[in-house]
Amino acid sequence: MTADTTGTADTAFTTDMADAADTVTAMATTDLIVGGMTCAACVSRVEKRLARLDGVTATVNLATGRARVTHPVDLAGEDLVAAVQRAGYTAELPPPPEPRDVAEALSPPSLTSSSSSSRPPVAEASEERERREQRDRLVITTLLSVPVVVLSMVPAFQFRNWQWLCFVLAAPVAVWGAWPFHRRALRGLRHSAATMDTLVSLGVVTSFLWSAYALFLGGAGEPGMTMPLTLLPSAGGDVAHVYLEASVAVPLFVLTGRHLEARARRGTGEALRSLAGLAAKDVTVRENGKERLVPIDRLRVGQEFTVRPGERVATDGVVVSGSSALDLSLVTGESEPVEVGPGAAVVGAAVNAGGLLLVRATAVGADTRLARITRLVTEAQAGKARAQRLADTVAGVFVPVVLSLAVTVLGFWLGAGAEPQAAVTACVAVLVVACPCALGLATPTALLAATGRGAQLGVLVSGPRALETLRRVDTVVLDKTGTLTTGHMTVGTITAMPDGIGRERALWLAGAVEQGSEHPLGRAITAHARRTAAERPPPEGGDRTVPGDRAVPNGLAEPAGLAEPAGLAVVEDFAATPGSGVAGLVDGHRVEVCAPGDDLPEPLARALADAEAAARTPVLVRVDGVDEALIDVGDVVRPGSFRAVDQLRRLGIEPVLASGDREAAARAVAAELGIGEVHARCTPEGKAELVRRLRESDRRVAVIGDGVNDAAAPAGADLGIAMGSGTDVAIGAADVTLVRGDIEAVADAVRLARRTLGTIRANLVWAFGYNVVTVPLAAVGWLNPMVAAAAMSVSSLLVVGNSLRLRAWRPSRPSRPSGSSRPSRSALPLTRQGRVRDVREVPGGRDAHDEAGARDAEGATRR
Numbered sequence: 001m002t003a004d005t006t007g008t009a010d011t012a013f014t015t016d017m018a019d020a021a022d023t024v025t026a027m028a029t030t031d032l033i034v035g036g037m038t039c040a041a042c043v044s045r046v047e048k049r050l051a052r053l054d055g056v057t058a059t060v061n062l063a064t065g066r067a068r069v070t071h072p073v074d075l076a077g078e079d080l081v082a083a084v085q086r087a088g089y090t091a092e093l094p095p096p097p098e099p100r101d102v103a104e105a106l107s108p109p110s111l112t113s114s115s116s117s118s119r120p121p122v123a124e125a126s127e128e129r130e131r132r133e134q135r136d137r138l139v140i141t142t143l144l145s146v147p148v149v150v151l152s153m154v155p156a157f158q159f160r161n162w163q164w165l166c167f168v169l170a171a172p173v174a175v176w177g178a179w180p181f182h183r184r185a186l187r188g189l190r191h192s193a194a195t196m197d198t199l200v201s202l203g204v205v206t207s208f209l210w211s212a213y214a215l216f217l218g219g220a221g222e223p224g225m226t227m228p229l230t231l232l233p234s235a236g237g238d239v240a241h242v243y244l245e246a247s248v249a250v251p252l253f254v255l256t257g258r259h260l261e262a263r264a265r266r267g268t269g270e271a272l273r274s275l276a277g278l279a280a281k282d283v284t285v286r287e288n289g290k291e292r293l294v295p296i297d298r299l300r301v302g303q304e305f306t307v308r309p310g311e312r313v314a315t316d317g318v319v320v321s322g323s324s325a326l327d328l329s330l331v332t333g334e335s336e337p338v339e340v341g342p343g344a345a346v347v348g349a350a351v352n353a354g355g356l357l358l359v360r361a362t363a364v365g366a367d368t369r370l371a372r373i374t375r376l377v378t379e380a381q382a383g384k385a386r387a388q389r390l391a392d393t394v395a396g397v398f399v400p401v402v403l404s405l406a407v408t409v410l411g412f413w414l415g416a417g418a419e420p421q422a423a424v425t426a427c428v429a430v431l432v433v434a435c436p437c438a439l440g441l442a443t444p445t446a447l448l449a450a451t452g453r454g455a456q457l458g459v460l461v462s463g464p465r466a467l468e469t470l471r472r473v474d475t476v477v478l479d480k481t482g483t484l485t486t487g488h489m490t491v492g493t494i495t496a497m498p499d500g501i502g503r504e505r506a507l508w509l510a511g512a513v514e515q516g517s518e519h520p521l522g523r524a525i526t527a528h529a530r531r532t533a534a535e536r537p538p539p540e541g542g543d544r545t546v547p548g549d550r551a552v553p554n555g556l557a558e559p560a561g562l563a564e565p566a567g568l569a570v571v572e573d574f575a576a577t578p579g580s581g582v583a584g585l586v587d588g589h590r591v592e593v594c595a596p597g598d599d600l601p602e603p604l605a606r607a608l609a610d611a612e613a614a615a616r617t618p619v620l621v622r623v624d625g626v627d628e629a630l631i632d633v634g635d636v637v638r639p640g641s642f643r644a645v646d647q648l649r650r651l652g653i654e655p656v657l658a659s660g661d662r663e664a665a666a667r668a669v670a671a672e673l674g675i676g677e678v679h680a681r682c683t684p685e686g687k688a689e690l691v692r693r694l695r696e697s698d699r700r701v702a703v704i705g706d707g708v709n710d711a712a713a714p715a716g717a718d719l720g721i722a723m724g725s726g727t728d729v730a731i732g733a734a735d736v737t738l739v740r741g742d743i744e745a746v747a748d749a750v751r752l753a754r755r756t757l758g759t760i761r762a763n764l765v766w767a768f769g770y771n772v773v774t775v776p777l778a779a780v781g782w783l784n785p786m787v788a789a790a791a792m793s794v795s796s797l798l799v800v801g802n803s804l805r806l807r808a809w810r811p812s813r814p815s816r817p818s819g820s821s822r823p824s825r826s827a828l829p830l831t832r833q834g835r836v837r838d839v840r841e842v843p844g845g846r847d848a849h850d851e852a853g854a855r856d857a858e859g860a861t862r863r
């Protein structure tokens with residue numbers, strides 16, 4: 001159950017069936033926008049306060065300022081808001097959806113306006129105001145503070161009465177500059193809560209009041225007083241020490257940290273904003289031969305719209321007529337333009353680089369691929385890593401512990417007979433140095449940066465858990481068709497029984513029945529049958545045709561050189577058996593197109609052997625129970641597959657090929673790519689079983705697939721990775737989606753995950769370690785409060801800066817094996833070790849296949 005793209009209260013419900021039929025708890029998920037949180041302690045407070053409500057669980061993300069609350073449906077959103085407010089923070093419910101019908105409610109405008117940043121526009125405006133205020137406060141605080149710090153630290157500049165100038169400059173900083181901290185500390189106090197703001201506020205107030213005391217009553221106000229520069233606090237001397245530099249430096253550094261942190265948050269949201277910004281605003285709908293421009297939210301599934309050259313495709317659909325090249329680079333990162341023609345699926349937001357297209361909408365609003373991508377990224381950023389949960393828990397108890405420590409230190413020093421000067425110094429230093437902001441920022445900033453960067457690179461990670469698992473994966477199970485190969489299959493030789501129905505009729509029947517199949521094999525056979533049928537008159541009995549796509553609408557030029565899909569017979573009673581084939585009634589005959597067995601009649605058996613020798617996939621056409629023909633279909637290895645497999649191995653990940661195809665075809669691909677472990681003729685259940693066995697032998701398994709016929713295996717694996725070109729179900733269920741449909745991105749994803757987790761770990765070690773070292777130093781009086789303030793802020797900045805480095809992260813591409821872009825067989829590491837037996841080249845090589853693939857791509861629908 002997840003929030004929708006618009007960030008509005010989620011209306012998806014889960015039904016939790018407890019006791020038989022009578023106890024039914026309906027749950028809902030609501031996203032709240034929470035304001036005023038500054039550190040991990042705040043997060044823990046809000047979570048705890050919400051959890052006090054009956055049946056409520058909440059996950060609060062500091063970096064996105066959102067709380068995702070799962071609660072019983074009868075609990076109103078206002079109650080949740082009230083609970084958060086009682087904890088001392090502001091909370092807003094996203095605005096209710098406008099009263100529109102369902103299709104409209106899911107429209108792209110809502111996507112562009114709000115999901116882009118996961119917040120409604122009102123919240124964005126107030127955030128912008130807050131940002132400007134924060135910036136102004138920082139600028140003025142800096143202007144006032146710098147002279148104070150310089151004068152206090154450089155005795156040579158300490159002119160007569162310098163301390164009074166410092167006092168005048170420091171007063172507005174301590175009061176107005178640090179006002180946000182005082183305000184939140186007071187608000188917390190009213191709710192008997194101590195947060196990081198309490199520490200900052202107390203630190204500023206104590207150091208300022210002490211300085212005021214020193215100036216007015218402690219002798220430090222004497223004209224001509226100078227103060228030597230000390231890193232350690234000076235507890236001795238006749239006059240009380242002035243700590244004005246600490247009272248200005250603390251707010252200065254903390255405000256700077258907050259400002260940078262906010263910038264980091266905005267920066268990481270940019271990838272998302274630019275994605276959502278791609279959605280078209282208007283669409284030219286064609287109805288009854290007339291065109292009219294309508295807002296995109298009026299478009300319905302099934303309506304037809306035109307896409308002129310240079311325009312964006314308004315939404316996902318299928319090309320009805322026309323042909324063109326589509327530039328998907330902004331949507332999926334795919335660099336090459338994709339040729340589309342009638343029957344081809346197109347993705348909303350792709351730019352039409354060539355001709356005029358008429359497209360029938362197949363999805364609108366939240367159902368489009370673009371919306372799904374945006375949603376995935378939003379959700380990924382809202383999640384929380386396990387490491388962060390630990391940090392939050394620690395930070396939740398940290399503030400009270402530090403406060404008690406500060407009081408103890410003060411009491412101890414005073415009780416031990418030390419001067420009040422020394423006691424106050426130690427107490428202030430403890431308060432200041434211990435602000436746990438670095439702890440709170442360590443994980444969310446890294447995750448935000450990483451998921452945003454991943455989206456830019458075409459890798460969508462569903463959340464922190466996926467990122468954590470991805471880092472540890474040591475085995476990757478890949479399927480062949482559509483994953484390692486392009487899935488753009490080409491029909492080669494068709495062999496028919498001499499005394500049977502003949503090649504053409506067999507192809508025509510097979511093409512007809514395969515119309516219902518989403519398998520690349522099926523699409524290739526249908527496309528081939530259509531083309532052949534278009535070139536020749538339909539075979540005997542072929543008059544019942546599907547007229548569908550033949551009409552060329554007014555105003556659209558008949559695309560030159562592209563045969564309109566000719567009619568194929570209607571298929572009835574269609575059934576697909578995953579991992580085996582399809583069957584249906586065509587033209588009164590029962591037609592099966594399936595994987596051939598071993599007992600074929602002589603001519604077909606020979607054709608099967610030839611197909612195997614050529615490492616192509618043979619498919620049997622059976623009509624009314626009689627084996628009639630064997631069609632051999634070939635595929636092309638994806639250009640990046642070798643490098644992908646090679647890189648995975650370099651990362652210590654063992655690739656395993658599990659294919660439903662026959663041994664020869666599977667082994668040929670495995671040999672070409674250097675994959676040692678091959679499992680051919682795997683049924684979908686077989687693949688799931690293989691994954692189970694691998695996991696039992698203590699391997700951490702990721703399954704990469706296009707989702708055709710193999711949903712079970714990824715579900716049973718530690719991590720499911722879907723090709724962006726794969727089925728919607730696969731993408732919906734996947735932990736990671738490779739948007740570009742480029743398998744090389746797997747290695748990038750693993751590297752990014754490792755890098756991110758490395759960054760998080762470094763951040764946490766730093767944040768914890770820094771406190772472990774500095775708090776005791778401050779407690780024993782060895783830390784000047786100003787140095788403490790600097791150290792605290794520098795640690796936050798380091799953490800944010802370290803996370804931000806992920807935004808610039810580039811996948812390093814190991815250099816290709818020398819010699820050629822395509823590895824020779826002898827260059828394959830595993831082949832050399834002799835682990836792959838029965839090595840066969842895919843005939844024609846990749847380049848030859850690419851040409852063939854391109855030729856056939858016009859017919860084979862691109863997914």
Ligand SMILES: Nc1ncnc2c1ncn2[C@@H]1O[C@H](COP(=O)(O)OP(=O)(O)OP(=O)(O)O)[C@@H](O)[C@H]1O
Nearest residue numbers: 479480481517519522579580581595659660661709
């Ligand atoms: N629509 C179809 N038409 C004809 N044969 C099919 C069809 N679907 C599956 N088959 C047969 O079943 C076999 C296994 O199919 P499956 O989808 O499990 O694997 P695959 O796509 O060939 O390979 P991979 O598992 O590597 O993606 C295919 O090789 C083919 O012989």
